[in-house]
């Protein structure tokens with residue numbers, strides 16, 4: 001395979017890609033669950049002789065595609081979306097072709113400067129204060145890890161990186177039990193320890209952290225000689241969309257000089273729509289936040305937008321400049337690798353630039369509003385369907401329900417319903433637990449999803465329930 005053959009194969013792959021997307025509705029959303037099927041179809045040893053692209057492409061269809069769960073299927077209603085809008089895919093194709101390493105400004109000035117610009121476009125679109133500066137991380141998990149490390153260094157007067165944690169006071173970080181598992185892992189990796197992740201009780205329909213309980217937990221820790229370091233709040237938690245009262249959390253935290261990071265990995269994209277912004281009221285008082293354009297917005301994975309108030313806190317925590325990484329003779333430049341844990345970084349701003357330009361903020365807002373409206377309409381139809389109960393009310397496009405016909409064991413029946421739905425293949429849903437109750441989650445967010453796709457979910461769910 002040579003560059004002189006690339007255009008020919010590139011055209012074939014482009015045709016394959018368009019055909020794939022235009023026929024997705026005819027495929028089952030979730031791959032069949034047959035462990036070992038792909039492994040058995042792949043030769044045990046690698047080829048010594050080169051093979052033709054024809055053979056490789058044929059095996060793609062034969063071996064790989066049957067084992068793919070179609071995240072780009074318009075009736076993918078499981079987990080959260082992981083969109084890849086066509087304009088973003090083209091940008092990724094170009095990024096893969098240029099393949100620059102964008103760790104430093106001088107290793108591709110346009111990549112760094114475009115990152116600065118498009119994240120500021122996004123900041124404006126989200127209605128965030130001008131004081132926020134953005135960087136693209138590979139994942140929300142990485143952004144949250146960077147935030148936790150910043151909390152640690154601030155609380156230890158910047159001595160953690162040099163001295164380690166031995167002999168230091170116990171650092172304490174606060175979050176509700178609704179936050180994502182990436183928060184636990186950030187606490188582990190940062191050396192703070194799971195026992196020092198203090199779970200603050202929640203209240204109300206949004207399962208928001210109780211600010212008074214937060215205040216009491218901080219005071220209790222101070223009295224015990226521990227050192228509170230920060231709070232992680234969430235907007236749109238993964239299970240049911242739990243959302244903290246950011247303004248109250250920040251007021252309590254800042255009174256004790258604690259750093260506040262907000263995880264809005266999924267719901268943050270929806271904040272492009274002004275009428276949804278009450279969900280994170282007070283966000284401008286947070287110290288940092290993360291949202292994933294690679295979830296609902298349409299930028300392909302990986303693309304996490306991490307906004308910080310004081311980049312100098314982040315770089316003081318993560319920057320390291322051996323001689324071989326120094327850029328002499330250029331002042332005022334940004335080296336984004338100093339804002340993140342990995343050194344190497346792809347040119348990820350390009351797909352955001354393509355995306356925002358190709359659809360416009362208004363095009364993206366229309367998509368977000370549609371998903372929210374359709375999913376809320378579906379929620380009402382299920383509420384009216386016999387035997388169905390809405391367990392958590394919609395937060396944007398996410399709600400949970402269960403099937404509890406009279407006299408049945410609701411947990412078991414709901415679980416059976418979910419299994420049958422996913423084996424059927426027309427739609428794909430996943431589960432969670434709400435106060436010990438087994439529930440099915442529904443969220444709409446795929447880029448090409450239509451109202452008919454969402455309403456088909458009603459038909460599939462009620463049709464299969466009737467057979468149980």
Ligand SMILES: *Cc1c(COP(=O)(O)O)cnc(C)c1O
Pocket residue numbers: 080138139140141142180182234236237238263264265266292304
């Ligand atoms: C998806 C998600 C994450 C993790 O995102 P990654 O980018 O995969 O690390 C974190 N928090 C919430 C609320 C999420 O929905």
